[in-house]
Amino acid sequence: MSATPSGTRVLVVEDDPHLAAGVMENLRAEGYQVSTAGDGEQALAWLGEQGCALIVLDVMLPGIDGFGVCRTLREQGNKHAGAVSHRARRPRGSRPGPGVRW
């Protein structure tokens, strides 16, 4: 990941339009180049065509959830993007999925 935000590409995956807009606006204000996806499928389709340095990933998504997105990316051998979960519901006793930092 680039040390400076300028132009660094970030994908925000969030199905709530208010949260998606809020996170995107703040990252843009810091100089990141931000795209958004409303669900896991959209995120994977977007990532299939373009790369990014970081994915800000909601865990509870309609369809494929955040863990499913991480798993698919790993299976596809995508090791470029780091993923952070930005407001995960962490069930008792559960552990973060592959590639996810809480």
Place this chain on the structure above:
Amino acid sequence: MIARALRAEARVLEEQENFLALVSHQFKTPLASLQLSLETMALRTLSAEQSRTLIDRMLADLARMEAMVTQILESARLERGRVEFKSEPLELGAAVARVVAHLEERARQERIRISCDIGPGLFVVSDPLALDVVVRNILENALAAVTPLGGGSIALSARALNGEVELSVRDSGVGFRPADGARIFERFTRLHPRGGGGHYGTGLGLFIVHRLMHLGQGRVSAHSEGVGQGAHFVLTWPAAQGQRS
């Protein structure tokens, strides 16, 4: 007998626990959005236009939470059976028009066209508040089903039939598996977790519709050809005396 009672109690406890977990989680999203907007306002220098956008977003988050509280209270009231149900002749077209007027702005923002083909003179027997809640919940459910598709339509029509009045609500939304047509009215059933496009279902809206329709000697049914195929809800009330058919 005792074992059965214990099992029933355990089921109720489990349902309550699920309910608390679900409701808490439903509130977390608009709360997180409110917090994000407020922190953004506190930490950044914003233009008047940016501030206005954030204020509108926060007002919408509050409205979402208020709607959820209303549903939870309505559902609790129905569960305890503390409902005084009036039976009055009510004009369906006027009741629907009031709810539609209330939701039109939101529908427009989500690029959803609501068409309403209900002639005057169709009177149902119901409770005025119950009728309002039922129509509102059915329409909000339809909006939530269409919103994730980025737009679409909701078509309302009504007719008198064999001493009853039937309201048909068709949406071009996400639909559901045909087998889920009955389950959709059970408490806490949410066929599409997190609803769509920022609408926050509690899993109570259609349960309330079902209970209120039964309390008023009416009925409701839901049909869909499958996921992605839209949905069709039919509500039936007893017609008021002197109904023109």
